Amino acid sequence: MQIIVIGAGAWGLPAAAELAERGHRVTLVDRYGPANPLSSSHGPTRIWRLADPDSAKIRMTRQSLAAMERLSEIAGEPVFLRRGLVWRDSAAALDAFEWTLAMEGIPHQRLDADAVGRRFPGLVPDGRGAIYTSEAGPVLAEASLRAQLRRFEQAGGTLRIAHVVDLEADASGSAPRRVHLSGGETLEADALVVAAGPGASALLERLALDVPLRPHLEQVVHVADPAQPFDELPDLIDIASGDRPTLYAMATPGVGYKLGLDAPLRDADWGVDDDRTPDAARTAMLLEYARTELGMQGAEVVDAKVCTWTDSPDGRFVIGTPLPGVTVACGDSGEGFKFSALMGLVLADLAEGAEPAVDLEPFRFDRFGGDGADGASAGAGATAARAGLASPTSLGGAPAGGGSSED
Secondary structure, eight states: OEEEEEOOSTTHHHHHHHHHHTTOEEEEEESSOTTOTTSTTOSSEEEEESOOSOHHHHHHHHHHHHHHHHHHHHHTSOSBOOOOEEEEOOHHHHHHHHHHHHHTTOOOEEEOGGGHHHHSTTOOOOSOOEEEESSEEEEEHHHHHHHHHHHHHHTTOEEEEOOEEEEEOOTTOOSOEEEEETTSOEEEESEEEEOOGGGHHHHHHTTTOOOOOEEEEEEEEEEEBTTBOOTTOOEEEEOOBTTBOOEEEEEETTTEEEEEESSOSEEOOTTTOOOOOOOHHHHHHHHHHHHHHSSOTTOEEEEEEEEEEEEOTTSOOEEEEEETTEEEEEOOTTOOGGGHHHHHHHHHHHHTTOOOSSOOGGGOTTTTSSSOOOSGGGOSSOOOSSSOSSSOBOGGGOBGGGOOOOO
């Protein structure tokens, strides 16, 4: 088949690489190119973790872990690391969390407030306990994208740096799918895969498909303290306390310890708002946290980055084939990269008309009552990104519509 993949990020690039390796003629189109500073996939690391209050997400992460191990073998270098995770929260929340982990058979350790420092040297006790699990760590995002781009190029894929201005695909599936580029060029294909991140809503409107997504901007910083090595530190999720939103953190080997807040800087007007200037107050807040809460008294900011993530109304991904020959994956909700290697396989299966080995029912394209119809074509097989479709939750039990920007 001739297949066009729109979006060269954490989902589109792996899908294009997988499809090209399966023998299809694949053109990958992106406005700015892979790993560009305006993309959701920008930056060196993300968190992956088996520990999650949502049992379904744990099962999906197991499949994603296997896909990352496969990609590491293909790449000849690791695309993820095991560093463990410390998750700090209230006693009641940890009770429920621990029950979920036990039901899913996830090895873990319950830590009282005074013991958290044994698993995270320097973490200052605040009266709350934590759960520790070894099955977590950084996704080496840049290494992962390099490996996928290499696969794509070696399999003969074609990369086009171009702005998509219009799409055509009819409900009968009889006519070729068309992608119109700025400058007047038109590409034709047997199938489309739309994984355009923050730009997905505008493109899908061209196909009369309504997906209510909200792109946001978020900021992360890397800090380093010469007196405290950071490469071996575990990941950290410190659930909201007082006026502070939930904080997430992970080591970026050779760079610093990465920190971010589960709270957007602002909504993003994709294609118009290209300002990625870090917010000085947010930078100062994260540095102060590192110095006062992580014991990194001599920490300094190595860098600060602003990135995008795109939230769906319930915080879950939106995946399916709403029109014949059109596969859509959007609404990363700040957690897309930990499933990057797996999503390449899932989207390739859907583009070929096959049923993925993961349960996509919770991600149905038509679940918001829009025009995307094909519930069955969402596949049978990926998992829930949130617990309970009727009342999803994000980190710390807040409504999932706020997302979970661990990416």
